[in-house]
Amino acid sequence: MHEGSQTPLDVDNPYVDLAVGVFSMLADPTRVRIVLALDAGELSVNHLADILDKAPATVSQHLSKLRWARIVLSRQEGTRVFYRLANEHVRGLVVDAIYQAEHSLENVPPHHRRQSATAPGGIDAA
Numbered sequence: 001m002h003e004g005s006q007t008p009l010d011v012d013n014p015y016v017d018l019a020v021g022v023f024s025m026l027a028d029p030t031r032v033r034i035v036l037a038l039d040a041g042e043l044s045v046n047h048l049a050d051i052l053d054k055a056p057a058t059v060s061q062h063l064s065k066l067r068w069a070r071i072v073l074s075r076q077e078g079t080r081v082f083y084r085l086a087n088e089h090v091r092g093l094v095v096d097a098i099y100q101a102e103h104s105l106e107n108v109p110p111h112h113r114r115q116s117a118t119a120p121g122g123i124d125a126a
Contacts, residue, residue, distance in 0.1 A: 025069040026093065030054065030062050035085065035094045038072065042084040 026032055030052065037043060037051045045063065049056040063083055066072040071090050072083045085091060099111050 022069065022071065022093070025065060025071060026097070028062070030058070031066060032094055032097075034059070034062055034066065034083075035071070035090055038083060038085045039091050042075075042082045044080050044082050046080075048083070 026035070033052050034048060037048055043051070045056050045060050048063070049059045052059060063072060063074070067074055067083075070086050073086050074081050074083050076082075102110055
């Protein structure tokens, strides 16, 4: 479903346990950084390792877990493996978590200052 047409979720939702698994999988700084890097598009393990300043083997282990959790998808081209985000919701989870973290530290977090600067008349769009 699209965001505008979602029905309210209740406490008996059958996906709650799976959602907890997603949060658990994202409860690692390297994995969150992988999601942020992949927001720009498909990347190889080595390219991700360069971006994150981590060993390719370490990045590959994290990608394997993210793939198992269906957070990222992979494709192979010769000997290289490329990864991409499985869907747009993954990015949303990470962005919202970072925005929540900003709220815990500042009265007017950076994402609100950016929105205010770009909103017509300087009105906060959030």
